[in-house]
Amino acid sequence: DQQVKQNSPSLSVQEGRISILNCDYTNSMFDYFLWYKKYPAEGPTFLISISSIKDKNEDGRFTVFLNKSAKHLSLHIVPSQPGDSAVYFCAASPNTGGFKTIFGAGTRLFVKA
Amino acid sequence: KAGVTQTPRYLIKTRGQQVTLSCSPISGHRSVSWYQQTPGQGLQFLFEYFSETQRNKGNFPGRFSGRQFSNSRSEMNVSTLELGDSALYLCASSIGQGLDEQFFGPGTRLTVL
Numbered sequence: 001d002q003q004v005k006q007n008s009p010s011l012s013v014q015e016g017r018i019s020i021l022n023c024d025y026t027n028s029m030f031d032y033f034l035w036y037k038k039y040p041a042e043g044p045t046f047l048i049s050i051s052s053i054k055d056k057n058e059d060g061r062f063t064v065f066l067n068k069s070a071k072h073l074s075l076h077i078v079p080s081q082p083g084d085s086a087v088y089f090c091a092a093s094p095n096t097g098g099f100k101t102i103f104g105a106g107t108r109l110f111v112k113a
Numbered sequence: 114k115a116g117v118t119q120t121p122r123y124l125i126k127t128r129g130q131q132v133t134l135s136c137s138p139i140s141g142h143r144s145v146s147w148y149q150q151t152p153g154q155g156l157q158f159l160f161e162y163f164s165e166t167q168r169n170k171g172n173f174p175g176r177f178s179g180r181q182f183s184n185s186r187s188e189m190n191v192s193t194l195e196l197g198d199s200a201l202y203l204c205a206s207s208i209g210q211g212l213d214e215q216f217f218g219p220g221t222r223l224t225v226l
Contacts, residue, residue, distance in 0.1 A: 032212045043117070043203050043217030044156070089156065093212055099146050099205075100169040101215075103156035 003027045004092050006104035013111050019077040021107050023090030026071065030092035034101070035064060035075045038087045047088075048075070080111045115139065117206050117218035125224045131192040134221045138185050138206030144168075145187040146215065147179060150201040162187055163209045191223075199225045 005024045013019045021035075031052035036044035050057040050064045050073070057064050063076045077084055090104040118137045126132050138145050146169075147159040158171035162181035181187045185206075191198055201222050205215040 036217075041219070043205070043219050045217070046214045049212075049214075091156075095212065096169055098144060098163055098168040098209065099158075099161045099207070099212065099215065100171070101146070101148075101158050103148070103158070105155040 002105075003030075004090055004102045004104040006088075006090050006107045008107050009105070010108040010110065013080045013109065015082055015111055015113050016079045019075075019080045019084065019109055019111065021075040021077075021088050021090070021109065023073050023075075023104055024071060025073075025092050027092070027094070027102075028071070029094040030102075031095050032093045033064070033066060033073050034091045034093075035062075036089040036091060036103075037084075038089060038106070044089055077109075080109075082111050082113050085109055085111045117204060117216050119202075119204050119218040119221050121221060122219065123222045123224075125226060126194050127226050128194055128196060130194050131190065132194060132223060134189045134191075134202055134204075134223070136187045136189070136204030136206075136218060138187070138204075139216055142206035142208055142216075143185050144207045144209030144215075145181055145185065146205045146207075147187070147189050148203045148205065149173075150203055150220070151199075156203065159189065194225045196225050199223060 034049040035047040038044040087106045093101040146161040148156045161169040179189045201220045203220045205217045207215045
């Protein structure tokens with residue numbers, strides 16, 4: 001039972017354009033959502049998060065949008081850069097006082113120069 | 114500030130054996146979470162420790178166990194290894210107050226023959 005789904009295994013975008021990575025979840029108990037970036041041979045790196053009380057959070061080129069009614073979130077990267085090429089994981093956690101994070105399967109982003 | 118360290122980085126075991134993996138969190142971090150990453154399943158949450166107590170647990174069999182020491186270092190143990198336990202085991206640390214940012218280590222690559 002996949003509670004967090006990233007239905008696109010890969011995405012290819014031209015440098016300078018917008019990258020949109022999507023994520024769907026099924027568990028209504030999730031109230032904290034995160035995006036991680038992972039390069040080969042390294043652990044995931046935290047990118048941006050959003051609490052369920054918000055519908056948007058922005059950090060530089062990265063913006064995460066949350067649509068609670070649709071149980072959907074997306075990560076926008078504008079403008080995309082070749083260094084953004086990596087695997088992006090969507091993750092969600094209920095607020096249990098700590099982490100019980102469920103990750104999606106990841107989307108591999110290719111940014112072409 | 115030193116990052117999260119995991120030892121060993123690579124490990125080869127045979128079926129039926131047991132294994133212990135170690136994680137040293139960032140200094141000052143009291144929460145340590147463990148994840149299993151496999152090509153087909155993505156990152157799967159194993160458990161989270163905070164102040165030497167297991168605070169959250171994923172859906173793994175009892176062969177997977179862990180503990181945390183007073184200095185916040187954590188160990189994960191897998192007994193009676195199975196071929197399907199071959200994976201990258203990642204540890205992540207955080208300050209531990211609510212759902213703050215997690216920092217991941219590089220992982221331990223376990224191969225079960």
